Amino acid sequence: MLSSTADKLFWMARYAERAENLARMLDVNYRMSLFPQGPQSVNQGWNALLAISDLMGEYQSRYAEITPEKALAFFAFDGSHPSSIMSCWRAVRENARAVRGALTAETWETINSTWLELRTIEANLTAGGDVGGFFEWVKYRSHLVRGVLRSTMLRDEAFHFTWLGTYLERADNTARILDVKYHMLLPGGEGVGGAADYYQWSALLNSVAAFEIYRKVYRDVITPRRVAELLILREDMPRSLGHCIRQSYFHLQQIRNHHSAETERRVGVLDAELHFGRIEDIFESGLHEYLMNFIERVYELGERVSKDFLVSSEVA
Amino acid sequence: MALSQPPYDEMHDSDGVRPHYRTFANWLKQTPAEKLQRKRAEADALFHRVGITFAVYGEESGTERLIPFDIVPRIIPAGEWQQLAAGLKQRVRALNAFIKDIYHDQEILRAGKLPAEEILNNAQFRPEMKGVTVPNDIYAHIAGVDIVRAGKGEFYVLEDNLRVPSGVSYMIEDRKMMMRLFPELFAQYAVAPVEHYPDLLLDNLRSVAPAGVNDPVVVVLTPGSYNSAYFEHAFIAQQMGVELVEGADLFVRDNYVYMRTTRGPQRVDVIYRRIDDDFLDPRAFRPDSQLGVPGLLDAYRAGRVNVTNAIGTGVADDKSIYPYVPDMVRFYLGEEPLLNNVPTYVLRREEDLKYTLDHLSELVVKEVHGAGGYGMLIGPAATKAQIEAFRARIIAAPQKYIAQPTLSLSACPTFVENGIAPRHIDLRPFVLSGRDVTLVPGGLTRVALTEGSLVVNSSQGGGTKDTWVLER
Structure with a gap:
């Protein structure tokens, strides 16, 4: 196309x-x-x-x-x-x-x-x-x-480019939502519960349609660690980073051309990291730093997709 | 043909409703006014949702308007259409022969049928095309010939649009809309279908691919989504299943044209362009054009790509050439023309100029290179001041104008504010030339919605009607 x-x-x-x-x-x-x-x-x-x-x-x-x-x-x-x-x-x-x-x-x-x-x-x-x-x-x-x-x-290139755009954007947006809320709620690292916190957390979950999902998955009180796990690592949670990257990887594979191998490799690495990652490790290295790094990598992927497919390098 | 004579009424004659309108008239009588009103509103909502809109030049950017759609069809009996179709095919054959001749041997000039300066001084004449061979010797692959009905119902050709005629998407969308709104009418009338036009067009475009190309890649070239006819460009490309491209999507290498795709360059064989000659190739024509493809003319001249319509067809649909078309039919085909031309005064001729200046209040004066109903004087409808202002413009540059008697265009019943009333109409059938000359039965009927107005252009408040050619 x-x-x-x-x-x-x-x-x-x-x-x-x-x-x-x-x-x-x-x-x-x-x-x-x-x-x-x-x-x-x-x-x-x-x-x-x-x-x-x-x-x-x-x-x-x-x-x-x-x-x-x-x-x-x-x-x-x-x-x-x-x-x-x-x-x-x-x-x-x-x-x-x-x-x-x-x-x-x-x-x-x-x-x-x-x-x-x-x-x-x-x-x-x-x-x-x-x-x-x-x-x-x-x-x-x-x-x-x-x-x-x-x-x-039709499941053709038009379809896959559309969904690639959807998932890259959603990955970026979920990461930003999480980062800002997290930053705001826990200025000094781990925090403790309380009525105000409960509303803040439930609001955050609601904003990504995840409140009921949280209840269903954890059947327990809302804790920051689990919220982060749900929105970062759970591949079956449709707005999580893991899900978005898995889907981006899939759609990218469907449209691959002779320039796109490196981009595909990078999405694959990110996908593997999310797939095998543990929330403990993410918290240890700093959630904010992790999310900033993630947003940067998603941005780079967007740039690479643009270079590989969208801006033709062929000149007259 | 003067205005004093009442216009030909498409629906009624002196005995009442014409036979081909009787079923419709009965239906109309039985249909409650509220239903018609509701159907009209439904049509508007559908056209908006589908985005069948056009941008108006000179209005706030991004303003999109609907072309008003009228729910009363224009009906043409089978016999009338057969005559019209034969005349149209004949005319387009002659015009194609003329364009080929003009860019090769110029026999018609040597035979003295047409003054050489009309061609050689014509801004639409493209010397770049001299001696260039094009597939099948076809130049005007798509012709939109404007037909009006006047006097006692005779058909006249008003102009031949051989560059980038538009409107065919409305022909098809109007039909789809009528079938959706009033399916019961189609059960009672044998209306000839027009929806296969894109198939015919694609077949036609493929048949004029450069020699040796077995499975040609066809594209539609548009100036972009801000062009007033963008909807039509997108519609035609989609209906044919081909790519809609802008100039920036194409490039020329070694005289071949390629499009930039997600999988690298792909050869293009036939370009159905909806961009004027001037903007096609900044290296050959206007250097400031951002819409074209640098090097396209060379690739075209080398026969590596075909461009439809050909470059330089404007020389044949120019208003200054129009008066000579009947002679072209006789000269190239050896036949008598089946369609009438409107008698035309060519103001570069002294005697025609004098007559025109003496009769401005009776005549329509048109700018030779004008299009879209801009820059014309309709004498009988103009004020004294307007006539005098135009007189000065004519005297300053008479070669820029032609004049014609005011035709009282035929009128067709039309849904207006206070019910149904007659409004003036014209007809633009689309004639395709490739392996053969073909046309779908029908065309675009345009209607001047303002009472008494003869201007049917959509840019000036005209609307459209579905056009029914009856199969029996």
């Missing part, structure tokens, strides 16, 4: 995944701001979110203070920076439109109608609509897009 088509499919999927994760994080922050707690910790939540997405500067250039209303407006509908839900979805739709021939009609129409609906929702929400409902809607549209992709697309 055309390199430029693969590139657009890859980014279409990444932006859709990014929009979903953003909605998940916003949802958690929004819910937490409803719990009885001081403005201090509410602000802490928004600060963390701005830090996670490297957007503190952008935000401060627009607003002097952090309030839930302003932060929501900034993250949800502000099209003047590239990281809002609105901007991500615009990018999804523009990329999809440019390669609509490589998508099934049902996939394209799902994406296009999401975009059209998003624009009407924006108008309603500005007039004081249901914010929580909006985040739900973003999540469900994301589920719908993936469902249509999975159940209508």
Whole structure:
């Protein structure tokens, strides 16, 4: 397939995944701001979110203070920076439109109608609509897009580039969510339980749809170590780093070409590390350091995929 | 043909409803107005969801609009279509013969049928094409010939679009929409299908591959997703199952054209381009073009790739050449033309100029190189001030204009704000030339939605209708 088509499919999927994760994080922050707690910790939540997405500067250039209303407006509908839900979805739709021939009609129409609906929702929400409902809607549209992709697309290169984009983006996003929350909760290493911590942890698990999964897997109280294990190493947990890398490895193998051996090797190494890794070792070497290293390696993988497949090295 | 005569009514004659519209008229009478209203809204929602939209030049970037779709079909009886189709094939054969001649022996000039300066001074004439042999001697592989009906119902050719004619996606989408909205009508009418157009087109494109290529790779070349016709480019590529490429996806090496793929370069044999000549190859034409492929012209001239439509077809659909098309039919085919030309005054001729300036309020004056309904004067609809302003433009450069009598375009019932009322229409059938000359029965019917307006262009508020050619 055309390199430029693969590139657009890859980014279409990444932006859709990014929009979903953003909605998940916003949802958690929004819910937490409803719990009885001081403005201090509410602000802490928004600060963390701005830090996670490297957007503190952008935000401060627009607003002097952090309030839930302003932060929501900034993250949800502000099209003047590239990281809002609105901007991500615009990018999804523009990329999809440019390669609509490589998508099934049902996939394209799902994406296009999401975009059209998003624009009407924006108008309603500005007039004081249901914010929580909006985040739900973003999540469900994301589920719908993936469902249509999975159940209508031919298992060809277009399919594999789309899913490679999805999983690399999700790996990055889950790592960031974990890092920021972890950082915030445990400034000095291991912490102890308490009501406030319980809500923080359950919020974190909820943001990656893992609260019930945690209960099912561990049948025990929530501890930081287990949360980290679930979201890093459990390959059967669909938003964990282990699962995302395993899937990325699979899709990369399906599209291999004569440039891509080294990239494949690197994903394979990362996959093996996650597969055989132990949470004790990760904690010993420092969770934050581990996650930073992981995010860096996923970034490099994205760059390598781009070099191997998307930007043709052939010149006229 | 003057405006004073009432336009030809496609649906009614003096005795009432024409036979081919009777079933439809009965259906319309029995269908409640709310249902029609609901179906219209449904059509709009579907067109939006599918993204059958176009960008409007000069409006805020990213603005997309629907081309209004009218739910009253334009119906053409079998007999009328057969005559029309025969005339169209004849005309396109002659035009292809003309383009070949102009870039080779120029016999028509030597025979004095057409003044040489009309060709040699024409901006659309491409000296780069002189002596270049193209597969099957076909230049205009896809022709969109605009037909209008005037007077007592005679068909006239308004213009021959031989460069990158668009609209065929609407022909197909309008049909799909009608079948979805009103399946019951198709049970009562034997409507000839048009949805196989992409198959015919692909077969046609494959048949004009460079010699020696057995399994040609065909691509559609688009200026990109911000082009107003992008939907159509994507649609055609997808329907044919070929790649939709932009200039940056292609490169030329050793006079062969390749596309950049995830598995390395792949040879391309036939390019169905939807980019104007000027932008095709920055080395040969406009050097500032970001849309084209450097070196494409050389590869094409070397016969290593075919480009459809050929470079330089504009010389045959130029408005200054139009008056000579009936002569081309006689000259190259030895036949009498089956289709009428609209009588045309060529303003570079002194006597035509004088007549035109004396009759501006009755005539339509068009810019020779204009397209899309911009830069024209419709005398009977213009104010005195507009006429005088245009007079000055004509006098300043008469060679840039032609003039024609105002044709009272035929009118077809159309759904408008306050019910159903007649609106003026035209017809663009798409004629394919390759191994043979073929066309699907039908075309794109455009309708001027504003009362009394004769401008059907989508950029100026025109809409479209499904076109039904009846099989019996």
